[in-house]
Amino acid sequence: MNDLRSFESHAAGGDGLDRRSFLKAITVAAAAVGLNATAAGRLVEAALAGLKPSVIWLHFQECTGCTESLLRTSHPDLAKLILDLVSLDYHETLMAAAGVQAEETLHAAMKANQGKYICVVEGAIPTKDDGIYCRIGGKTALQIISEVAEMAGAIVAIGSCASWGGIPSADPNPTGAIGAPAALEGKTVVTLPGCPANPYVFLGTALQYVALGSLPALDDQGRPLFAYGRTIHEHCPRRAHFDAGRFVEQFGDEGHRQGVCLYKMGCKGPATHASCSTLHFGEVVDAWPIGLGHPCFGCTEQKLAFRVPLHDTVMIERPTPPDTYAPIHAEQGRVGAVAAGLAGLAAGAALGAGYRFARKLGSEPGPPPPPPGDEGVSP
Numbered sequence: 001m002n003d004l005r006s007f008e009s010h011a012a013g014g015d016g017l018d019r020r021s022f023l024k025a026i027t028v029a030a031a032a033v034g035l036n037a038t039a040a041g042r043l044v045e046a047a048l049a050g051l052k053p054s055v056i057w058l059h060f061q062e063c064t065g066c067t068e069s070l071l072r073t074s075h076p077d078l079a080k081l082i083l084d085l086v087s088l089d090y091h092e093t094l095m096a097a098a099g100v101q102a103e104e105t106l107h108a109a110m111k112a113n114q115g116k117y118i119c120v121v122e123g124a125i126p127t128k129d130d131g132i133y134c135r136i137g138g139k140t141a142l143q144i145i146s147e148v149a150e151m152a153g154a155i156v157a158i159g160s161c162a163s164w165g166g167i168p169s170a171d172p173n174p175t176g177a178i179g180a181p182a183a184l185e186g187k188t189v190v191t192l193p194g195c196p197a198n199p200y201v202f203l204g205t206a207l208q209y210v211a212l213g214s215l216p217a218l219d220d221q222g223r224p225l226f227a228y229g230r231t232i233h234e235h236c237p238r239r240a241h242f243d244a245g246r247f248v249e250q251f252g253d254e255g256h257r258q259g260v261c262l263y264k265m266g267c268k269g270p271a272t273h274a275s276c277s278t279l280h281f282g283e284v285v286d287a288w289p290i291g292l293g294h295p296c297f298g299c300t301e302q303k304l305a306f307r308v309p310l311h312d313t314v315m316i317e318r319p320t321p322p323d324t325y326a327p328i329h330a331e332q333g334r335v336g337a338v339a340a341g342l343a344g345l346a347a348g349a350a351l352g353a354g355y356r357f358a359r360k361l362g363s364e365p366g367p368p369p370p371p372p373g374d375e376g377v378s379p
């Protein structure tokens with residue numbers, strides 16, 4: 001345990017972030033993931049008082065990409081921030097201990113923090129052939145997760161592998177890989193799918209547990225609504241191109257170079273619930289698939305990732321913007337009429353009808369609709 005703690009910076013005034021930066025970083029991070037000022041204040045108080053929840057981080061069938069993604073952050077140094085807020089008592093990638101010493105560390109942390117620690121699971125759990133495809137210290141992943149989760153205060157599955165099986169569970173799933181919720185049936189497991197999971201989403205979940213002693217509101221798959229409540233499509237910077245019918249037809253064409261919509265290249269953004277479009281990776285601007293010119297792969301969706309071919313298109317949940325949106329192609333001088341409400345709701349409805357195109361985009365979109373007034377206003 002001591003070996004591991006040498007990786008930690010110390011909260012507020014220690015050798016990590018200075019006190020002022022620490023407070024600012026927590027407040028900003030709390031706001032970014034949806035915690036209000038009161039919760040952020042409680043979090044700061046808890047951190048200053050040295051109240052750090054114990055975290056036991058388990059690794060099973062995975063690539064360690066979720067941990068790597070967390071450690072590659074900066075501005076603020078998110079990994080440092082997380083390590084300032086929690087006591088990372090067991091993490092096989094980061095700890096120097098090995099073998100018997102590591103096993104002892106795990107059991108000591110479980111005993112000392114019984115009923116209070118956060119059990120973080122990274123990686124899938126193989127079940128085929130009595131789980132022999134992942135054994136650590138003579139125990140199968142299934143045995144380990146059952147033991148550690150039994151005494152935990154909260155359980156978090158980080159990444160798609162831990163959430164439902166991810167890559168290891170792709171057809172034909174030779175090891176019978178499943179996620180933590182399936183392995184721990186009947187227990188509440190917060191799932192943070194993503195390949196890798198966004199570190200901010202983990203931070204948000206950990207912050208709430210530290211500050212309020214509760215878990216965030218979850219959807220029916222255990223995903224926090226603050227991060228998975230909306231689709232990529234709803235906040236995509238290329239959305240205006242989708243609405244205008246401007247699509248990349250093949251990689252490298254003029255549309256691709258100009259950064260128009262990737263729907264026809266198989267973008268799964270319309271069916272993928274995640275926050276990547278607003279919380280980029282590593283705090284690098286545009287460091288997410290669509291920002292780099294590649295379609296969203298749907299890595300947070302069990303029914304899409306590693307199952308639906310990369311370039312197959314998906315059905316569109318919400319094909320048009322709300323009817324009240326101003327047209328993006330309105331001729332100059334005529335938007336004002338809409339904005340002023342000249343045509344009112346009736347014009348809005350007519351405008352929306354003009355925009356609506358095939359749900360699957362089977363037909364080529366026509367030219368933008370004429371501004372209100374040219375085609376008359378429906379009663």
Ligand code: SF4
Pocket residue numbers: 062063064065066122123158159160161162166167194195196197
């Ligand atoms: S979800 Fe992706 S990045 Fe995370 S451990 Fe699994 S394969 Fe690696």
Ligand code: SF4
Pocket residue numbers: 232233234236237238239240242260261262263267268269270290296
């Ligand atoms: S289809 Fe994909 S690229 Fe196009 S607007 Fe939606 S999320 Fe963005």
